[in-house]
Amino acid sequence: MTASENFAHLGSMVGGFMFVWAIFRQFFPRQLEKYIEKHFKRLLRVLHPYIQISFNETTGERLKRSEIYTAIENYLSSNSSAQAKRLKADMVKNNQSLVLSMDDYEEVTDEYNGIKLWWTSGKHSIEGSGTTVENRYYKLNFHKRHRDLIVGPYLQHVLKEGKAINVKNRQRKLYTNNGFWWNHVVFEHPATFRTLAMESEKKKEIIDDLITFSQSEDFYASIGRAWKRGYLLYGPPGTGKSTMIAAMANLLHYDIYDLELTAVKSNRDLRRLLIETSSKSIIVIEDIDCSLDLTGQRRKKEKRGEKEIIKPDKKTAEEDGDSKACSEVTLSGLLNFIDGLWSACGGERLIVFTTNYVEKLDPALIRKGRMDKHIELSFCNFEAFKVLAKNYLKLESHPLFPTVSKLLEETNITPADVAEHLMPKTLPGDAETSLKVLIQALEQAKEEQKLKATEEYDKENKSPDE
Numbered sequence: 001m002t003a004s005e006n007f008a009h010l011g012s013m014v015g016g017f018m019f020v021w022a023i024f025r026q027f028f029p030r031q032l033e034k035y036i037e038k039h040f041k042r043l044l045r046v047l048h049p050y051i052q053i054s055f056n057e058t059t060g061e062r063l064k065r066s067e068i069y070t071a072i073e074n075y076l077s078s079n080s081s082a083q084a085k086r087l088k089a090d091m092v093k094n095n096q097s098l099v100l101s102m103d104d105y106e107e108v109t110d111e112y113n114g115i116k117l118w119w120t121s122g123k124h125s126i127e128g129s130g131t132t133v134e135n136r137y138y139k140l141n142f143h144k145r146h147r148d149l150i151v152g153p154y155l156q157h158v159l160k161e162g163k164a165i166n167v168k169n170r171q172r173k174l175y176t177n178n179g180f181w182w183n184h185v186v187f188e189h190p191a192t193f194r195t196l197a198m199e200s201e202k203k204k205e206i207i208d209d210l211i212t213f214s215q216s217e218d219f220y221a222s223i224g225r226a227w228k229r230g231y232l233l234y235g236p237p238g239t240g241k242s243t244m245i246a247a248m249a250n251l252l253h254y255d256i257y258d259l260e261l262t263a264v265k266s267n268r269d270l271r272r273l274l275i276e277t278s279s280k281s282i283i284v285i286e287d288i289d290c291s292l293d294l295t296g297q298r299r300k301k302e303k304r305g306e307k308e309i310i311k312p313d314k315k316t317a318e319e320d321g322d323s324k325a326c327s328e329v330t331l332s333g334l335l336n337f338i339d340g341l342w343s344a345c346g347g348e349r350l351i352v353f354t355t356n357y358v359e360k361l362d363p364a365l366i367r368k369g370r371m372d373k374h375i376e377l378s379f380c381n382f383e384a385f386k387v388l389a390k391n392y393l394k395l396e397s398h399p400l401f402p403t404v405s406k407l408l409e410e411t412n413i414t415p416a417d418v419a420e421h422l423m424p425k426t427l428p429g430d431a432e433t434s435l436k437v438l439i440q441a442l443e444q445a446k447e448e449q450k451l452k453a454t455e456e457y458d459k460e461n462k463s464p465d466e
């Protein structure tokens with residue numbers, strides 16, 4: 001007999017007692033009736049010391065799917081696939097992966113702090129919106145002595161774990177703004193930190209930072225800070241800034257909001273867009289130095305001795321014939337968005353700015369607390385090359401590696417350029433040919449850089465007469 005059958009058996013016994021008592025109680029004097037009832041309840045508690053909580057699939061008049069039911073379904077999925085004999089299979093992530101959950105009238109056990117609990121599933125019919133619909137439910141049974149622990153911490157644990165599984169299983173989205181509306185497409189970038197060409201120590205530091213952030217909800221609450229973190233990624237074009245953002249989103253299972261600031265007309269629109277972003281997301285502003293004339297606006301104001309920037313010098317910008325001038329988003333608007341809005345809404349969010357020219361940015365924008373972590377992505381060194389060689393050529397080592405290593409020390413070449421040279425020109429690719437092509441490109445780049453340096457040196461050291 002399963003635990004649920006035991007509970008049902010005890011339940012029907014109790015029901016029988018209640019029925020008999022309802023008939024006989026009228027024949028007893030009032031005092032005696034009270035006495036019997038008190039002891040009868042005590043007996044019931046001894047006979048059936050279990051508590052049952054039901055969680056229905058749909059709730060309310062509109063029969064909306066209950067969030068807690070979904071969380072429990074997710075939470076029980078791993079237990080179910082190991083214990084239940086009858087399972088239901090469902091497709092998630094755009095029909096790309098399979099999730100198993102227990103079928104109706106199945107039972108699984110769970111353990112929490114050494115306490116055993118029983119989850120059962122079932123269904124019944126309910127009336128709603130003029131029709132009869134089938135409503136599934138989960139029932140949780142546990143000993144009454146654990147009531148506080150189960151109703152409090154255990155159920156919170158189930159909810160949290162269930163929601164985390166849901167986040168992992170969901171189809172993630174890449175949002176882009178069209179004016180002040182977000183449009184989205186499915187986000188399926190394959191970049192991961194494993195395939196990102198970068199020194200392993202630096203990579204580990206970033207991964208640890210991200211994971212610590214994602215697990216620090218309670219810490220942020222305890223120190224009274226909004227649960228957000230700012231990253232500034234800077235470096236020359238083609239060094240992997242955008243690729244790293246995709247790897248971050250894949251690591252944490254976050255959505256991406258790619259905010260095109262030049263398409264935002266005003267600070268008010270910016271606010272509206274940001275309020276619409278959901279938690280567990282990365283808000284990205286690429287090429288922040290080009291997005292708006294933020295630095296220029298500030299300098300102009302500063303020259304006039306004003307402390308705060310309230311509006312951009314629109315006229316001057318228009319005179320410049322700059323299309324960006326149509327946007328009235330100001331540096332202060334942007335700073336308010338980073339500080340103000342995020343302090344108001346609790347969700348888990350990263351904001352990432354990228355730039356090719358970190359020195360152009362206003363220090364106020366990138367100070368700690370706004371952009372907490374500054375990450376430089378630089379030219380390809382040998383360690384980064386080894387990651388690319390493994391990705392593209394499936395090579396851990398090769399007799400040509402020392403030549404590549406020496407040339408990389410003498411030449412500035414981006415990982416994007418290295419990757420392009422390692423790309424097989426025919427299929428199946430030949431690793432040695434790719435390495436030779438890369439060496440040739442490195443030698444050529446070295447010569448060009450040497451020539452340029454000589455020219456610059458000559459220009460700087462020209463005598464005034466010349």
Ligand SMILES: Nc1ncnc2c1ncn2[C@@H]1O[C@H](COP(=O)(O)OP(=O)(O)OP(=O)(O)O)[C@@H](O)[C@H]1O
Pocket residue numbers: 195196197198235236237238239240241242243244355356377415416417419
């Ligand atoms: N560090 C890297 N690791 C792996 N691949 C890289 C790396 N850097 C560049 N690449 C490759 O080069 C391409 C361009 O890189 P990416 O778009 O990330 O550069 P970026 O730094 O964002 O450039 P930009 O400043 O022009 O936006 C990527 O699609 C990727 O294939």
Ligand SMILES: [Mg+2]
Pocket residue numbers: 241242243286354
């Ligand atoms: Mg980029």
